[in-house]
Amino acid sequence: MNEHLNNDTAAPEEKVYTTLNLGPTHPATHGIFQNVLKMDGEIIVDAEPTIGYIHRAFEKLAERRPFNQITPITDRLNYCSSPINNMGWHMTVEKLINAEIPKNVQYMRVVIMELARIADHIICNSVIGVDTGALTGFTYIFQWREKIYEIYEEICGARLTTNIGRIGGFERMWPEKAWQRIDDFMKEFPKELKQFEDLLMRNRIFMDRTINAGGINAERALQYSFTGPNLRATGIDYDVRVMNPYSSYEDFDFVIPVGTSGDVYDRFMVRQQEMWESLSIIRQALKNIDRKSTVFHGDVPEFCLPAKEEVYNNMEALIYHFKIVMGETDIPVGEVYHQVEGANGELGFYLISDGGRTPYRLHFRRPCFIYYQSYPEIIKGGMLSDAILAMSSMNVIAGELDA
Amino acid sequence: MATATAEQVQQLHDLIVSKLEAKIPGVVLHTEIQYDFPVFEVNKAKIYQVLEFLKTDPVLSFEFLTTMCGLHYPDNSAKEFGMMYQLHNLPKNTRIRIKTFFPASAMELPTMIPLWAGANWMEREAFDFFGITFKDHPNLKRILNMEDITFFPLRKDFPLEDPTRDDKNDSMFGR
Secondary structure, X not given: OOHHHOOOOOOOOOOOOEEEEEOOEOOOOOOEOEEEEEEEOOEEEEEEEEOOOOOOOHHHHHOOOOHHHOHHHHHOOOOOOHHHHHHHHHHHHHHHHOOOOOHHHHHHHHHHHHHHHHHHXXXXXXXXXXXXXXXXXXXXXXXXXXXXXXXXXXXXXXXOOOOOOEOOEOOOOOOHHHHHHHHHHHHHHHHXXXXXXXXXXXXXHHHHHHOOOOOOOHHHHHXXXXXXXXXXXXXXXXXXXXXXOOOOHHHOOOOOOOOOOOOHHHHXXXXXXXXXXXXXXXXXXXXXXXXXXXXXXXXXXXXXXXXXXXXXXXHHHHHHHHHHHHOOOOOOEEEEEEEEEEOOEEEEEEEEEEOOOOOOEEEEEOHHHHHHHHHHHHHOOOEHHHHXXXXXXOOOOHHHHHO | OOOOOHHHHHHHHHHHHHHHHHHOOOOEEEEEEEOOEEEEEEOHHHHHHHHHHHHHOOOOOOOEEEEXXXXXOOXXXXXXXXXXXXXXXXXXXXXXXXXXXXXXXXXXXXXXXXXXXOHHHHHHHHHHHHOOEEXXXXXXXXXXXXXXXXXXXXXXXXXXXOOOOOOOXXXXXXX
């Protein structure tokens, strides 16, 4: 008998654990996330996340930038739905200066924010599919994210880091082409979404893989300050759009989908349902928007750049132009917190203004920074493959996590 | 349900001041209303008791920790550093902000992890950027910055740009 086939060596007295370094760059984690896992076979015993690999010091940078130059920073938080971050920042400053925004502009903001939410949920849900081994849904639905990016492109010229809108409203009226693209999207997307849903929602393999995987209960979720779809998947109907309506969300009729067990499947289902609700909100908004309107911002000349021909011919416009470009706009003293329902939770901006040209202090409440700390608790006792699934279903975006 | 009116915010402010004063006399140092938020500055020595009371009181029950962050006001002597806590009562949809200030020589606060598990990383962030330490924190180390840096970047005395540069003159831009 061969020596190496001799199998009568005794099992070790003490349990031997394997240390597994998952990340920082790992093809399955969709971003820069490092977790040092302690494994017992394929079961995770303990996990230690390390974050900060793409930290860019946004809060410090913001302390040196005039208010209108902070919008590009917010793009880079949750870069899957930048317009929501942009609008959230604009609304924070508008709250500070008590600006009145016309209804039409508020509805346009709602349209762009809900499109962004759909884009974000498309990414998250199709990636859950990919991580369970179902690549097909991803390849079909992902082109609809592309269509949303084309809408952004028509409105602001950029696709990912949009810098859409300005404090007080928008930089210009949306062009005809943008409305056209939105109409096309609204006509075509529902049946594509239905197709995606048919592929996964009642798919036996997908359900077996996701139900009871990576779950957290409502009590622990609140302990960890969960917000957004992850909290709603546990059964708590907290949605900033309903609790503290901003940008005229109170005018729209929509429901807050909730789950029951807070597992991967519930998170998937909540996002799926939210996309239908977003479509309904956009439809309601489009009905009430005057596309021929020439008003695209509120009456805040200190923040909205005047049209170029006015700058050349009108002294006031020239003064405002220079004040905005040089960042010398007067700002009231005060501190303000404004929250919006980001695609993955409550995105908050805590702004302290001392009346200077830049914020004295700006703190971002980044939803995934707060809920990602529960990750070790969620994956403990589960399999490694469930941990991958739990991470993608939590919609952790590295840009927002690391600020 | 909608965002609270100015009147409701004022009522909430008065209620909390009276309840806090009845429970822990002399703890409220200063109060104000900032937009839709009642803001309370409380005694640093009692910060844990204040937050515990706000969380567990059956009427107030601020059970949700929205966020917290460090603050730095180098010009306020003996109150250079601060910590801001923002609490939320989800069923009633009321929000408050609690602040506490302390000098650079006493940078230790109690940890809020027993009240909210989510305080863990937020406190590590405050430690990382301001150097505020938290007593009994199980894992108080830097979170976003490298572990071997020796400075606290969000302090006002930490320059954003390399201070040795002499090729830029920002003085005419009011900086």
